[in-house]
Amino acid sequence: MSQEAYLPCFKCGRVMLNVCVEADNQPSEGTEFRTEGHYGSTFWDSFDGEELVLNICDKCLREHCDRLGQQKRWLPVRCEGMQGFGRQWVERPLVAYTGNADKSELVVEVDDLGTSVPGPWIEWVADIGERRQALEDQIG
Numbered sequence: 001m002s003q004e005a006y007l008p009c010f011k012c013g014r015v016m017l018n019v020c021v022e023a024d025n026q027p028s029e030g031t032e033f034r035t036e037g038h039y040g041s042t043f044w045d046s047f048d049g050e051e052l053v054l055n056i057c058d059k060c061l062r063e064h065c066d067r068l069g070q071q072k073r074w075l076p077v078r079c080e081g082m083q084g085f086g087r088q089w090v091e092r093p094l095v096a097y098t099g100n101a102d103k104s105e106l107v108v109e110v111d112d113l114g115t116s117v118p119g120p121w122i123e124w125v126a127d128i129g130e131r132r133q134a135l136e137d138q139i140g
């Protein structure tokens, strides 16, 4: 635990403060990136659960948006105007950075929470039954 994030910015070397002092590496105005590796790398490709970790400050990310890509991996499940019920995994292509413009989500009815009715590849939160019951009680 430290006031400073464990790692400086990978690009510029700037030391970043942690958002909260209890964290080891939770940089303020920066992002932590983790990978177990990548087939094709001759530098890091772990098969034993060890991750490579680096931080990049927001300033460096903004300066090189043209080098960034993004990929939508799942849609949040929304019900009665709220999120936090689960996610629907999707297969979308890797695209050039757009600034998180894809706000698509899966909207479901209360009766469908925790079921297979809304569609495939849905991962419900562990307490979906309790959340569904709470919503049913709330809306009558």
Ligand SMILES: [Zn+2]
Residues within 6 Å of the ligand: 009, 010, 011, 012, 013, 014, 056, 057, 058, 059, 060
């Ligand atoms: Zn930087």
